[in-house]
Amino acid sequence: MHARERTADRRESAIVRTAKVGRIVLGVIVALVASCGGGGSGPSAPSALSYPSPQTYITGAAITPLNPSVQGPVTSYSVSPTLPTGITINSTSGQISGTPTTPRAKGTYTITAHGPGGSTAFGLSIAVLPAAPTGLSYPSPQTYVARTPITALAPAVTGLVTKYSASPALPAGLSLDPASGQITGTPTSASVLTDYTITASNVSGSTSFTFSLEVIAVNVTPGAISRLIASGTPVTITLTIVPVDFVFSGTLVATASDTNGVFAPAVTVVPSNGGYTLALTVSTRIVPGHYTSNVNLKLCSDPGCTAPQAVPSVAVPFDIYVLSASSAWPGNHLTALNSWTGVPDWTMYQANAAHTGYVPVQVDPNLFSTRWQGPPVEQGDPYYPYPNTLTTSNGQLFIASGNLLYAYKEFDASAVWQYDFRGLPFPSSNPPSVASGVVYVAAGQQSSTYLFAFNTVDGSLVFKSPMSSQWEYYLAPAIGAQGIYTNAGTYGGIYGFQPAGQQLFFTPLTQTSKWTPVVDANKVYAYTGDALKVLDPATGLVQSSIADPAYMNYVYEIGGSAVLGAPGSVFAANYANSVIDGGAVGNSLLHFNVAQNSxxxxxxxxxPSTPAYDAGVLYVANDNPLQLEARAEADGSLLWAWVPPQSGDVGFKSEVLLTKSMIFLSTNLAIYGIDTTTHRTVWSYPMVGRLALSQNGILYIEGSGLLTAINVK
Structure with a gap:
């Protein structure tokens, strides 16, 4: 073969080989493309991404890792919004792990898986809750003082607390803040040592702490002080203080203080019935005025007060009027009238037919208040100050003023009726008595002397029975079961009248003025200075006579009455003789034994004035020495005495008014209230006059000015 031909053949063979290789490669590519879903598309995307959802985590606790479930190739993971603090996502594997540190409300977090051909997403629900609180505690035990604000008590706790609660309920006045757990407030009363469980909780759980708490207290009686006080009077105010659920340490020492200096600092402390009696004194230096504040009582166990008691102090509110004679009237307090049950009215001279001046009630000076003033009282005898004692019955008071007899309402002093004696030829008026709806009064002089009787309701005349007299004045008639008895007679004596006005008798007695007989169930007693005569209430016959051999008649007045004690016991003095030589002549206090006629x-x-009596004790005013005396009925021995507190007190100006708890008596400066147990001055009022206490709890002061009514209940 020619050489060119061989070369051409070799080239053709190479081309054929190349074409075959190309077809093989193309087939492979086609096959690959076919295996990926068809020809002509890009790389595939991941799909079906998911996580276990929802998830709830607790702060501080590592989470169980979450791994994704996904199809297809994933090259990375991302999340939006950012996961809760402490939780992360692995961007390569998609695993979620970590320990959340901050609570987060439930939310949806979008996680995206990215691949070569696209991405896929999933909404993961996550909530991060706070860890249950732990380690709760409070300072324990706690001792608080009733009525004293506590220092806020805060908890110690680990973790977030959304609510605090207590079981059982805290003592009254204390509260637990449900948000902060603070215990605050002012305990109102004592509480024994008790365990209280406080629970701190949130949505994840709770923790509890049991602590002990007690509230100690002192019970102070009365809880508040109220008083009317005459300026310059060292009035004593007594409080009882009793520890509750604790015992005072050592000896209790107390001092008093207030912003206005109303109280003197010194406090007398005396043990009493499981507690103590504290005697506070109103300062004599305090100027007249109305004072309202708290008196702070500092309680210690040593005189220097360097060692406070467990209850270191107690505050007692007070409302005190300090009054002078020229002070403005504190105002009317017209409270509803409510009578004491079983307590008689002030119906005669010195309250009753025995003239004991005793009203069987307990009165509390903290309850006293001014009720009303008025009307003015005229004096019938210028030589005998304040003679016109009043009487009360069924919500009315009766008083003779000038030559008129008035009936007023106790409620507000409004007039009910009046009777004018000025039509008599020789007009005069004397104090009234009242019984069974009838007011009795001796009025007139000389030939126009009568015992008058009036209906209490309308003042209509019931009877007008004649008597005889000269120019004497009389005290209120005495009323007994059989009649009405009054002194009168031209030359002295006593009349007896039936309730209908018929004369029972007239018995001549020694001539003297300004006295009234005393009556019990069986006898009438007439003290005329020279003797005490005992008369039959129906006939007036003198049954016995007990002479006073020391009697001397200087002023022909008695100025008061005898007072009945126990059966057969009679007290008397010739009170009017107190003006003679300082009472040194004819003014002894006498005790008559009727049974022994001695x-x-x-x-x-x-x-100077009629005493009061109850239960074997006579309470009598003595001007020399100047003191109120409590004397034993049996032998006259002095049991105790009270001395008027002001330097200007020089004499007594009223009869003694006695109650179970207080004695009332007027000096020339003030009316004083004396405690029957402590014998201290516990009340005073800057007025001078005669006294009466009605069944409705109204103390009347009848002096030279306006008639004054004081509520005592």
Whole structure:
């Protein structure tokens, strides 16, 4: 073969081989393309991505890793929004792991798996809750003082707390803040040591702490002080203080203080019935005025008060009027009238037919208040100050003023009726008595002397029975079961009248003025200075007479009455003689023993007014020495005495008014209230006058000015 031909053949063979190789490669490519889903498309994308969902995690606790489930090739993972703090996603494997540190509300996190041909996504729900709180505690135990604000008590706790609660409920006045767990407030009363469980919780759980708490207290009685006080009077105010659920340490020492200096610092402390009695004194330096504040009582166990008691102090509110004679009236307090049950009205001179001046009630000076003032009272005798004692019955009071008899309402002093004696030829009026709806009064002089009787409701005249007299004045008639008895007579004596006005008798007696008889169930007693005469209540016959050999008649007046004690026991003095030589002449206090017809005992002194009596004790005012005396009925021995507190007190100006708890008595400066147990001055009022206490709890002061009514209940 020619050489050119051989060369051409070799070229043709090479071309054929190349074409075959090309067809093989193309077939492979076609096969590959076919295996990928068809010809003409790019790389495939991942699909069907998922995670276990939803997921709830707790802060501080490592989560169980979450791995994705996915189809197809994935080159990376991403999440939006960012997973909760502490949780991460592995961008290569898609695994979610970590320890959440911050609570996060439930949310959806979109996780995307990326591949060469695209991506796929899944919404994973995740909530991160706070860990349950732990380690709750409070300072324990706690001791608080009732009525004293506590220092806020805060908890110690680990973790987030959304709510605090307590079981059982905290003592009254204390509260637990459900958000902060703080315990605050002012406990109102004592509480024994008790365990309280406080629970701190959130949605994940709770933790509890039991702590002990007690509230100690002192009970103070009364809980508040109210008083009317005459300026310059060292009135004593007594409080009882009792520890509750604790015991005072050592000796209790107390001092008083207030912003206005109403109280003197010194406090007298005396043990009493499981507690203590504290005696506070109103300062005599406090100027007249109305004071309202708290008195702070500092409680210690040593005189220097360097060692406070467990209850270091107690505050007691007070409302005190300090009044002078020229002070403005504190105002009317027209409270509803409610009578004491079983307590008689003040119907005669010194309350009753025995003239004991005793009203069987307990009165509390903290309850006293001014009720009303008025009307003015005129004096019938210029030589005998304040003679016109009043009486009360069924919500009315009756008083003679000038030559008129008035009936007023106790409620507000409004007039009910009046009767004018000025039409008599020789007009005069004397104090009234009242019984069974009838007011009795002796009025007129000389030939126009009568015992008048009026209907209490409308003042209509019931009767007008004639008597005889000269120019005497009389005290209120005495009323007994059989009649009405009054002194009268041209030359002295006693009249007896039936309730309808018929005269029972007239018995001549020693001529003297300004006295009234005493009556019990069987006898009438007439003390005329020279003797005590015992009369029959129906006939007036003198059954016995006990003479006073030391009697001296200087002023022809008695100025009071005898007083009945126990059966057969009668007290008397010639009170009007107190103005003679300082009472040194004819003014002894006498005790008559009716059964033995004798004078048992005699006490020298200067006794200006009728005493009061109850239960074997006579309470009598003595101007020399100046003191109220409590004397034993049996022998006249002095049991105790009270001395008027002001330097200007020089004499007594009223009869003694006695209750179970207090004695009332007027000096020339003030009306004083004396405690029957402590014998201290516990109340005073800057007025001078005669006294009466009605069944409705109204104390009347009848002096030279306006008639004054004081509520005592």
């Amino acid at each position: 004078i048992d005992w005699r006490i020298a002194g200067n006794f």
